[in-house]
Amino acid sequence: MDNLRAFFSFSDPNVVSVVLGTLLLTASSAVVGTFTFLRKKALLGDAIAHAVLPGVGAAFLWSGVKDPLMMIAGAFVSGWLAVWAMDQIVAHSKIKEDTAIALVLSVFFGVGILLLTYIQHSGNAAQTGLESFLFGKAAALVGRDLWVFGAVALVLLVAVGLFFKEFQLIAFDEAYARTLGLPVGRLNLLLTSLTVLAVVTGIQAVGVVLMSAMLITPAAAARYWTDRVQQMILLAAGFGALSGLAGAYVSYVAPAMPTGPWIVVVISVVAILSFFFAPGRGIVYRYWQQESLRHDILEENMLKAFYQMGEQEEDFFASRPAEELLAWRKFPPASLKDALRRLVRKGDMVRKNDAWQLSPAGLERGRSIVKKHRLWELYLSRYLQLAPDHVHDDAETIEHILTPELEAELLRMMDYPDLDPHDAVIPYGEKDKKE
Amino acid sequence: MTMDAVYIILTATLFSISCGLLGAFLLLRRMAMVGDAIAHAVLPGIVIAFLISGSRESVWMIPGAASLGVLTTFLIEFFHRRAGLQTDAAIGVTFTALFAVGIILISVFAGQIDLDQDCVLYGEIAYVPLDVWMTASGEVIGPKALFIALGLLVLNVLFVVLGYRQLLVSTFDPAFAAASGISVVLWNYLLMGAVSFTTVAAFNSVGAILVVALLVVPPATAYLLTHSLKRMLGLTVLFAFLSSACGYVLAVALDGSIAGAIVTCAGGLFVLVWVTQLLLRRKPAKELHPLT
Numbered sequence: 001m002d003n004l005r006a007f008f009s010f011s012d013p014n015v016v017s018v019v020l021g022t023l024l025l026t027a028s029s030a031v032v033g034t035f036t037f038l039r040k041k042a043l044l045g046d047a048i049a050h051a052v053l054p055g056v057g058a059a060f061l062w063s064g065v066k067d068p069l070m071m072i073a074g075a076f077v078s079g080w081l082a083v084w085a086m087d088q089i090v091a092h093s094k095i096k097e098d099t100a101i102a103l104v105l106s107v108f109f110g111v112g113i114l115l116l117t118y119i120q121h122s123g124n125a126a127q128t129g130l131e132s133f134l135f136g137k138a139a140a141l142v143g144r145d146l147w148v149f150g151a152v153a154l155v156l157l158v159a160v161g162l163f164f165k166e167f168q169l170i171a172f173d174e175a176y177a178r179t180l181g182l183p184v185g186r187l188n189l190l191l192t193s194l195t196v197l198a199v200v201t202g203i204q205a206v207g208v209v210l211m212s213a214m215l216i217t218p219a220a221a222a223r224y225w226t227d228r229v230q231q232m233i234l235l236a237a238g239f240g241a242l243s244g245l246a247g248a249y250v251s252y253v254a255p256a257m258p259t260g261p262w263i264v265v266v267i268s269v270v271a272i273l274s275f276f277f278a279p280g281r282g283i284v285y286r287y288w289q290q291e292s293l294r295h296d297i298l299e300e301n302m303l304k305a306f307y308q309m310g311e312q313e314e315d316f317f318a319s320r321p322a323e324e325l326l327a328w329r330k331f332p333p334a335s336l337k338d339a340l341r342r343l344v345r346k347g348d349m350v351r352k353n354d355a356w357q358l359s360p361a362g363l364e365r366g367r368s369i370v371k372k373h374r375l376w377e378l379y380l381s382r383y384l385q386l387a388p389d390h391v392h393d394d395a396e397t398i399e400h401i402l403t404p405e406l407e408a409e410l411l412r413m414m415d416y417p418d419l420d421p422h423d424a425v426i427p428y429g430e431k432d433k434k435e
Numbered sequence: 436m437t438m439d440a441v442y443i444i445l446t447a448t449l450f451s452i453s454c455g456l457l458g459a460f461l462l463l464r465r466m467a468m469v470g471d472a473i474a475h476a477v478l479p480g481i482v483i484a485f486l487i488s489g490s491r492e493s494v495w496m497i498p499g500a501a502s503l504g505v506l507t508t509f510l511i512e513f514f515h516r517r518a519g520l521q522t523d524a525a526i527g528v529t530f531t532a533l534f535a536v537g538i539i540l541i542s543v544f545a546g547q548i549d550l551d552q553d554c555v556l557y558g559e560i561a562y563v564p565l566d567v568w569m570t571a572s573g574e575v576i577g578p579k580a581l582f583i584a585l586g587l588l589v590l591n592v593l594f595v596v597l598g599y600r601q602l603l604v605s606t607f608d609p610a611f612a613a614a615s616g617i618s619v620v621l622w623n624y625l626l627m628g629a630v631s632f633t634t635v636a637a638f639n640s641v642g643a644i645l646v647v648a649l650l651v652v653p654p655a656t657a658y659l660l661t662h663s664l665k666r667m668l669g670l671t672v673l674f675a676f677l678s679s680a681c682g683y684v685l686a687v688a689l690d691g692s693i694a695g696a697i698v699t700c701a702g703g704l705f706v707l708v709w710v711t712q713l714l715l716r717r718k719p720a721k722e723l724h725p726l727t
Contacts, residue, residue: 275518
């Protein structure tokens with residue numbers, strides 16, 4: 001608890017710089033990642049993240065010191081080379097995109113590991129801390145590093161701000177962007193460069209191996225909460241910053257812990273919660289929506305059955321036990337009682353001891369379903385020339401989803417017909433009068 | 436060449452053949468990145484199995500790895516189908532999360548288990564000749580890892596030979612496979628189970644991450660050269676051997692990671708074959724010109 005208070009009071013200047021650095025890094029990679037996600041190239045980010053490793057190693061070998069600017073330059077070159085190699089392999093061989101990504105990713109990474117171990121064994125004292133590139137160490141962000149990486153993060157944010165409209169367009173419809181005369185090739189180049197830049201800065205916080213999570217996961221989580229790109233970017237940056245804060249805290253409390261994995265675990269939890277519980281898109285919401293649609297259909301079928309039985313016996317308000325309903329039509333017995341209870345609660349049915357009867361409102365709903373069913377049967381047989389015994393199944397489905405507008409159009413087209421193809425009366429209500 | 440070098444090259448070759456045989460099917464199914472994901476995601480399974488058994492060569496590794504591999508495959512499908520997440524993002528989110536959990540577990544239990552981040556990354560193939568199997572009378576039979584690699588290769592060859600028809604048909608024509616009574620889902624999970632099992636068995640030697648390269652690069656090089664699956668599998672074996680031998684030599688020369696060097700050589704072989712092919716292809720195009 002004391003740790004928590006000490007951390008969040010931000011009185012330690014070291015804490016401030018680490019938090020600031022981590023926030024900038026995670027948020028800026030989340031922003032750029034949003035576009036790679038939208039272009040369905042999330043794994044390209046993964047490949048770039050692995051591919052910068054040999055560049056970092058080579059830059060160190062060449063300069064002999066751990067200079068952030070040199071490393072950014074080196075990482076940039078190898079990240080670029082990787083993207084170019086992937087494009088070339090896909091364009092000039094029969095190898096498909098996913099294999100090309102996996103191939104370039106693993107080979108660059110292998111070369112990087114070879115270089116890194118070579119450097120470690122070469123006995124250069126300045127190499128200590130180079131392995132923090134593999135798993136990240138937010139606490140290592142101090143002094144000059146912080147300024148350099150902070151500046152890079154700002155460049156990223158400004159560039160995305162300036163080219164927001166163009167990036168949005170190529171993310172959703174590259175062909176359209178091209179017909180508008182946008183330089184799509186150069187924009188793609190810019191976006192790839194920004195991705196490389198984001199990777200180079202982000203690996204300071206989470207390391208090479210988990211960098212792809214910082215590009216993909218915040219964007220994937222944000223996608224579940226909104227359909228607007230602006231909001232999605234802000235949310236992704238927020239999620240990224242939240243996980244960065246958590247990582248900085250871990251790095252403060254337990255310096256022996258690798259920071260990167262904690263950042264990734266936090267952002268993954270956010271993403272998985274979003275997949276499940278986000279309104280509109282989440283798994284729970286989808287399930288609930290499917291269930292309620294299923295309920296609606298079952299209830300409507302019951303009201304229809306009551307209406308048809310009433311029609312046959314010329315007594316719409318007769319009360320009927322569940323067995324009678326089951327004899328008329330095969331309903332799933334398990335959900336029958338539940339559906340009847342819901343109908344009573346909605347005021348469409350009235351329960352009398354062990355039997356049920358339609359209320360006036362329920363009669364109206366049942367009549368409306370039967371009307372749509374028979375109208376559709378007539379439409380199919382009249383306009384699509386289907387035999388009368390072939391139209392029932394289709395009408396069974398459409399009766400639940402026919403909109404009032406379509407129904408009005410059908411009525412107008414067929415001029416308020418009286419009978420369906422089976423010579424059953426199409427039941428009109430009060431409001432269905434012909435103008 | 437010393438006996439140690441022979442042991443190391445032989446072990447690496449056997450592991451890379453195992454990986455390559457399975458990788459060929461992943462490549463043809465366009466699931467190369469799923470293989471990548473599984474190779475990362477088995478890490479928590481390895482650590483948990485390690486914690487339970489306290490050893491690296493125990494039978495616990497098999498269920499530990501297989502369950503994580505199947506879980507990864509399931510989660511990717513689940514996020515894609517039920518939550519409507521695009522496949523590339525589903526792969527990316529799943530494997531990074533599981534890998535991160537694995538690294539955290541390693542850090543938390545660092546005192547209790549003989550596993551560290553470096554070992555996960557690079558493997559310890561250089562130490563293969565040091566850990567040997569001995570008979571009761573103290574006679575040295577050979578390195579343990581070599582026998583593990585051999586056993587693994589036998590299992591994988593059996594899997595590919597016995598399931599050849601099912602794998603072939605479900606890879607190239609899932610609809611026909613289903614019509615002729617082959618369960619596409621079952622064979623998919625079997626293949627993923629085999630991949631995760633192989634990854635775990637090989638991770639000791641080559642590192643969990645570099646297994647990815649062995650899964651993809653030799654089969655991709657072979658794929659450039661042939662249209663026949665059988666020939667592709669044969670060429671994969673050849674490239675697996677060449678990469679391992681050349682990688683060992685390179686690693687010794689540079690005093691670097693052997694696994695990293697093997698991958699570097701595998702990549703070099705790919706570039707060599709590909710560029711040669713590009714250069715050779717220019718000519719026939721010109722020769723055809725007068726006819727058209």
